[in-house]
Amino acid sequence: MKSHDHFFGRLEGFAVNEKNHLTLNSLDLVQLAQLSDRPLYVLNELVIRKNIRAYRQALSTYYPAESHIFYASKVFLNLGMCYLLNQEHTGLDVCSEGELFIANQTDFPHEKIIFHGNNKSQSELEKAIDANIFAIMVDNACELEDILKISESKNAITNVMIRINPVVEVDTHAYIATGVRESKFGVPIDDPSTWSLIELAFKSPFIHFKGIHFHLGSQITELTAYSQAIKKIISYIKRLHDKCIHVEALNIGGGLGAPYTIADQSLSIDGFIKELCQGICEEYQLNNLELPKLMIEPGRSIIASAGCTLYKIGHIKGDRSEILYAPVNGGMSDNLRPSLYQAEYSAAIANKMNWDGPTQKYKIVGKCCETGDVLIQKITLPQCSPGDVLVMFVTGAYQHALASNYNKHTLPGVLLVRDGAYEWLTKEQPYSDLIQHDLVPLHLRGRDKNLND
Ligand SMILES: Cc1ncc(COP(=O)(O)O)c(C=O)c1O
Missing domain, CATH: 2.40.37.10 (Lyase, Ornithine Decarboxylase; Chain A, domain 1)
Incomplete structure (x- = not known):
């Protein structure tokens, strides 16, 4: 061999x-x-840094407006990783109080943190609101009500984005597909209550409605689902625009797959961003809209191969x-x-x-x-x-x-x-x-x- x-x-x-x-x-x-x-x-530290820089480089090449990278901390997080991300001027996507706690131990800038989760606790919402983070990614109507109540009681204006499920076919393992009808995450694009939710966020004096989020899933190596989702979401944004609801930011989630075996297809970070940005720019142009701040939440594609x-x-x-x-x-x-x-x-x-x-x-x-x-x-x-x-x-x-302590194996x-x-x-x-x-x-x-x- x-x-x-x-x-x-x-x-x-x-x-x-x-x-x-x-x-x-x-x-x-x-x-x-x-x-x-x-x-x-x-x-391998150099590979992590190189991948982050590849995202930054590609975004600045293919996206003519402002863009932000939020590393998905669920993928791998500890103190050193937070410091490294901060050195690389990268934001952080957290989805639990524990992840926020780790970020806080390193004084990670709150304005570079977004908070996800399909069942955020009161304590998590309060912590995110107190920290005045970049945005809470709202998963559902009840969560928005909780945010409204907490913000009002604190006389705070909370930054939120709404997580919309674009309902497309995603070619990945069922357990890691999130943009599909059966997903527990977000609100479906074709559900009328999604519109009311956005209107409520937009009109509330205690909310700064920043925009829309979608995430299709993970280990995605084929971009058809992205182009379908981009079309659906941007035409939705156009309808919001026509009702004078301004979407200043569009968060397209994470998802780029990593090759694990010789048989796996691989798509470079550059190729991935190029195709997504071209699709987004085209749709915005077609709809005669001004480009939004583009946000992306990569995880696996930054650190898997490192x-x-x-x-x-x-x-x-x-x-x-x-x-x-x-x-x-x-x-x-x-x-x-x-x-x-x-x-x-x-x-x-x-x-x-x-x-x-x-x-x-x-x-x-x-x-x-x-x-x-x-x-x-x-x-x-x-x-x-x-x-x-x-x-x-x-x-x-x-x-x-x-990792777990199953059978009491130490980590x-x-x-x-x-x-x-x-x-x-x-x-x-x-x-x-x-x-x-x-x-x-x-x-x-x-x-x-x-x-x-
Ligand atoms: C909301 C959200 N954003 C980003 C990611 C990161 O995805 P990936 O590691 O595939 O880039 C995930 C993970 O599935 C996620 O749930």
Whole structure:
């Protein structure tokens, strides 16, 4: 197996050293893997920055009016990431009080934060209103009423945008399609109450109605749904305009997919933005409208390809003639995507690059007590032995964010690599964390307690 057969050839920063080990930014991944007995998430800082800059560059090339990028923090968020985003002059899309809390710990500018969510709590709304963020993305009529009441009680004017579901066919996994009729998010474009909701926001003295938001879903690699949504939403904006309701901002959500395997189609950030901006500009021109502030909320396309996960192989199981089980020291507790929505990945054995020995088909399984804990259903790799380092590629998005303590596995640490050096971005979770919030009621402390006592 020659190195160029591997998917990693399409990714930035990877190479093979004289020991035939896989390296990332000149760091030997076999050595890095020895830093922990748990899996390790590794992020390449330069790729994150490059992707953000690619968005900025494309927007300034193809969109002639003002534009803003709000990184979707659900994808991966910690303190270091907030600082990095701020250095890159990028806004933040949060969807919970927890995400807002993390941003606040870094003094992230409130005017660069937007707040999402289909069931925001009173406390979340109050915090967002008090912070006077760029805008709350209103999901439904009851939420707008709550915002009105809170704003009135505080004598505040709250910035809002309304999340409209454009109701189009979206070509992605059903669990991550949001612009479809069945979605729980936003208000449907063809529902008359959506119009009343916008009118109410527009007329209220306690609301600054900034505009419209839509988000089609995630891991989208084909743009037909975008052009349909853009047409529908802009013709809706034209109808609002004709009733003197001004839409100053249009937020087109996130959604650009990342290639995870050699078979996956890939669309560059530049190509994606070019096509969307051309579509938007054309529709605005056709409708004789002035271009709005354009907002975009990318997540996966910024950080997925910047990440990889290092695992160690355990004892191989199975009959040599079939697909063998290769278990790793992690699993669905650090990467839920394969079990949640059959996501596929590529991998390599970092200590067996340029391999000319025997190869074998493996099913890469985790160590969680679930039959569905399979990370890769079938992959051909150099014949594996316990201790080999398996690198799974493109794991920067929705992995650490979806990780859990299932089976009481501790959460892996996150390493940030840059210029041949690494630093911890999040330390590995200690076992003491697993019990830090447990309390033992007094009556449970003694031994041999009789239930009738
Ligand atoms: C409202 C909203 N915006 C942005 C995103 C980010 O999407 P992606 O990571 O596909 O760019 C999501 C995630 O699905 C989302 O729900």
